[in-house]
Amino acid sequence: MPSARTASRRRPLGLAPFLWVALLLYVAFLVYPVLNSLWTSFTDKNPLRAESSFVGFDNYTEMLTDERLRASLLFTVVVVVVVTLIANAIGLGFALLLNRQSVGYRVMRTLIFIPQVLSGVIVAIIWRSILTENGLLNAVLQRIGVTSAPVSWLGSTEMATLSLCAVVSWITIAFATVVYSASLRSVPPSLYEAAKMDGAGAVSRFRNVTFPMIAPGTTITVVLCLITTFKLYDVIAVLTGGGPANTTQSTAYYLIQLAFTNNLFGYSSAVAMLLLALTAGIAYLVTNVLRKREARL
């Protein structure tokens, strides 16, 4: 019941239909699918079988012994950690290097973002052509004498993982650079002036002025790195196809394989629930930790 206060003023009730439409779509295409997935994870549903039945926690116990799942989780963690570190370090480096205001620098900052604009499929195809046995990278390395024979960049687990990390980092650096550039521009020049007056050197100026001011940029970049690498699919599909021998599969990639290639709807739903718990948990943790850090600074 609306009270006598100016409730009608505060509530654009005429817009309620929009809310209902949005909620309906949101529930239909996000909330319900999650619940449906949860339900399916307790069955052995498989469209290539005539019938499915309730199997309790079988899918969840099976996850404990699933080597490929374990490998995919490990791989995901490796990629997430490596990409987050590299993208933040190099992105910050680029941003500091390009932190000038003339036209030339602006053009460079514009160009550096392009890898983010291209689709993962395209980026992966470009890199695949560079990484092939007789591709550009091997040609360059042999010409300058770093290697004597062509390196098989996608031919072994270690190399393929390295290549994937490099390509995903390459995409993410673009984002990090732009975010850090914007953060750097938000630092008031007066702070630097003051630090200079106090006789602080370049290193100390960076540590005491720049670094605290770009903390929000770090938050954004880290969160984005986590979100994108956890749902990484297209780059893997094109660059390595999950190979060699299924060793470069992120959990998200493995999940799609389980559902759409092995048709294990029940089991893939259980893996989906695990992935969801992980992403939600990590997103929650990271935002809290970084927000606290920002607040402390």
Added chain:
Amino acid sequence: MSTLRIPLRRRGHLASAMLVTAAYILPVYVALVSAFKTQDQILANPAAPPAPFTFDNIIKALSRPDNLVQGGLGNSVFVTAATVVLLVPLASAVSFYISQRTPKVKAALLAFFALGLMVPPQVVLLPIVELLTAIGLDHTYPGLILSNIGGGYLSFAVFVYVGFLRTVPPEIIEAARVDGAGDVRLWWQVIMPVVRPATATVSIFLGLWVWNDFLNPLLILGPLQGQTITTGVYLSVGGYSTDYGQLFGIMFLSAVIPVVGYLVSQREFIHGLMSGASK
């Protein structure tokens, strides 16, 4: 002396900045020049400039019998535009509604919409396909567009708008109310113009994401309704496509729209990146 030294140092800084940028952007450059080189030129030296220049790859890509590029571009434009055009008013109206509610309701609704930011699309893909099948929209464009609107994109848009609406002075809304504007008119005629920067952010980001989306078109749309350009590029790679010239030609055509769009709207883009991502 010192007046001479500073420009030198500055020049050194500029040179190293250019070198680093060039090295980083090299793959994009390789892809760009490869689109205008013959297969032999590409294999001989991928990094060489396209001389002699050839339009063969582009012409060949556009004259494929399966109409992959034109059709794919058309479908991508359609899906992207439809998603953005439907999502922007919906999200802004909902956000305005949310921002006008009591703090408790507002917090509850925002928490509810926050879920969408955390759910990887792979988690909900299979149930979505089944749901669309149940309502007879499986493997259709409306089905794909609806699932775009109802998913995480909506959450993203709501968060950007709600964040932006915080910065809108309440006096503006009050003044309009005194003039006796109804809710819908108030939203359309007062709020929409005010939140234009947020609209730019949302449109640009969603446009880019939907355009580059791969998994949903691949599995929700499937092979029979035609491809979006992103899945089209993926399929044209095939198992054994080593015809790089042709491949780079198709990629050039598929990337030219988002890249030009980015360059044109670059300022809003960077702006939006900061305001949209800092929420």
Added chain:
Amino acid sequence: MYRLRRALTSVIAASALFAVAACSTSANTENGTGSGTSLTFLTFETPALTAKFWDDSITDALKSVPDTKINKIVSPNTDRNAYAKQLQASGQFPDILSSINPKDFIEANLLTPFDKAWLEENFLLPGANNIKGSTYIPPTNSQILPMVFYNKDVFAKNNITVPKTWAEFMTVVGKLKAAGVTPIELAGAEPWSASMPLVGLMSAHVLGKRPTWVADRYAGAAKFTDADVVAAVTKQRDLIQAGAFGKGALGVNYADANKQFLDGKSGMYLMGSWFIGQIKPEQAASFGSFLLPTEDGSLVVPFNVGGTTAVSAKAPDVAKATAFAKAWSLSPNNLRTLIETDGAFPMMKKLKLEDFGAKVTPVFTEAYTYVTSENTKVSSVGWVNNDDAMPPGVADLFYALSQQLFTNGDVKAQLAALDAAWDKAAGK
């Protein structure tokens, strides 16, 4: 801002236009005439089976099926079986499917069997693709997979003769290695092509001694962890450790492997007999084939009766789909192309090899004698389409094992995992 708005407005206008004019795109070309039934046909493209081959073959088969339209769906990679499952999982199972593994789909009653009389009338081995008494893929042609293709010039240059026993084979590997040639080419990037050495070893060394091994495995009388299987699979580890495969073998795809072998960069290549189609007439003198040797040198032929067109039980018009599938299978033109480009050995009752007028190389003729002569033929493990096919999904794991052996030396544990997967999939 204005620029942006203008751009957005034009995008909206353009999209409105597109919305009115629905666009049909993609690799799905429509063939056929009239307003009749529209059927979907899943195909896959390889260096031999090009888009043109499929289009021509569809046109050819449609001549005898009036009032029908065929929508071609092209698999994004060679693994059309996986793609068929993906389409099925997302509710778009094709009406006609080329060269899939029927066992994956019959449990859910997705396929229609062909009638016995028609099979009897047209094929040399009408029951070759029987699963529980029904055939879902017409036995139009056969394959030997794998064969060992070898480069005669490389062998001659290093004084190597064709090995007859396993010990001799290992010696050949050592000699090639010493000569600085990659002993065995492997297309390790994709599981299906990476599986060839393992399929060869299982077929020759296990089924060669015990042809009923797969049936025994189903009955629980045999296991992957049995000593004979462990010994056979360990031989692949021996090969890997002896440096038989190139360093980056797991990164090489099928097309590149073909090229490297044909360019003389490697001495031997284990591949299905379809590779014969990749050897051009002018190269044919340099290449020959033999079968993977057994311990005692006895000859074992890993044999598979192939075929292409399976028909979905869910097709809008099963009768028409079946008619198309039959026409496609019997079309002499199609089979001639398959003989020439895909090394197919014809298995037709009414047509002998010479009736097709196909131009074949000596490599083909030489290999074909294995098919026509009396010898020990066993099911090609993990590849056949009959009762000896593995349970749904297990073949994929078996193929992947061939890749895993490169990095994981614990043969027994991996075979135990395969046993567990088998039992689970076979519903034990």
